[in-house]
Amino acid sequence: MWGWIFVFLLFALLFYLYFLKKELRKLKQAVKDLPSRSSFGSRLSLEFRENTLMELVEELNAMVDEFENKSRQAKQMEENVKLSIAGLSHDLRTPLTSINGYVQLLRTTSDESKRENYRNIIQQSVNRLIEMTDQFYDIARMETNQKEMNVSSISISNLVEEVFLSFYEQFEEKHIELNFPEQSQNTQIIADPLLLLRVLQNIVQNILRYAKSKAVVSYETEENFLVLTIKNDIKPDSKVSVEKVFLRFYTEVTSRTNTEASGLGLYLSKKLVEKMQGKMDAELDHQWFILTIHLPLNLIRR
Template identity: 75%
Template sequence: MWGWIFIFLGFALLFYIYFLKRELRKLKYEVKLLPDRSSFGYRLSLDFRERTLLDLVDELNKMIDAFEEKNRQARQMEETVKLSIAGLSHDLRTPLTSIDGYVQLLLTAKDEGRRKHYLTIIEQSVKRLIEMTDQFYDLARIETNQKEIEFSSILLYNLVEEIFLSYYEQFEEKRIEIRFPEYENNRPILADRLMLIRVIQNIVQNVIRYAKSQAVISYGDEENYLVFSVKNDIKPDSKVVVEKVFMRFYTEYTSRTNTESSGLGLYLTKKLVEKMNGKIDAELDDNWFILKIHLPINRIPI
């Protein structure tokens, strides 16, 4: 009796070992094929329902999922880099071509008035080049997590007024009226001062480029945020698509006819605001374009 039991158990063990080795050989073969098949949603499987092997296969499939996600991110990054290079080459070529053309005119011009006019245009193009390279540099540092944040308590009202007034001549030239709130909002926020300055500068430049005749600044509270709003009237021929204003190289979606803008200003602004634990929204209300920036309030007394 016991002899037959031992013989049966021996055969059962042999069959178990045989099927186990067969599944391991199959698994080894499938693992070899992974580099060619994983990108097509291929997953490992077993016919032999053994708990330890099934757990191993589950872990391997999780590794495949992670590998595919890394590949997807790498492909997305590659496309982003291609788009960035294309956008950068276009945006740098425009002012460089302008500079080259006006330098040639400057060399042949005899009239002093024309020479001054050409020099002014060249100076503006050089400033635009510097602004664009600064934007690309900041964007590269943000997207590679190289831009460090130093939070401090800041009175936003004072900083906004200071930066907007520093562009007084440009607003006068464009005949844009800036309206500040009647009462100061002295609620301090927590933000990185340099990042915040760049955010406000980008918003100012956006107003200068696209406002028709006026811009209105206001403040409000919303839960744990101070809401900084800037609204400007838009020009009659404006074709702004509010759903796309925070997209990288937004002007590409409008045939890139606007040579004053790289399409990175509001995209970079959104990145900077989010880096400071804030959020930014845009909306259209009749003929007004409205930006609302939410920045965390500093609850600790200064």
């Protein structure tokens, strides 16, 4: 009897080893074929339910997930690069063409008033080129995690008023009225002063380009965040696609004839705010374009 039991166990062990070896061969081939047939959602599987093998398959599937995640990120970065190159070539070409055209006009006229006008336009185009290259540089550093932060406690209202009033002449020239809260706020937030300065400058530039006649700033607190709301009225014929304003290279003028706007300002601003652990949203309320920025409060000083 013990002999039959021994024979049975031996055959059972042989069958076990046979199926184990068979599954290992299948698993080896599946792993070998992964690079050629892999796609998002690919998984390795076994028919032979053995705990150690199942644990190995789970570990391999975790590696597949990580590989697919990195592949997805690489594809997204590739698409971003293609989009950046296309947008960059178009947006740089516009002011460069303008500069070239007005340089030719400058050479052919002796009218001093016209020459002064052409020089002013050339200078504006040069300034715009500098602004655009700065934005591209910031975006490149942001998306490769090379832009470092130096956070500190900041009085948000002081910085906002300082930035807006530094553009006072431009607001006056475009007849845009500024409205700040009647009571000054001394609310402290945690942010990088230089990054926040860049955010506010981009927002001001956006207001100067698209506002009709008024810009309004307000503050409130919401849990552990200060909520900065900046809104401006928009022109009756304005066609703002609010769900696209944070996309890179989006501009309100779909024909892309607007030589002042590259569509990078709000895209960059949102990225900078998120880097400072905040968030930035946009909405349209009738003829008002509203930006809402959440920034973390300095809770120690509250």
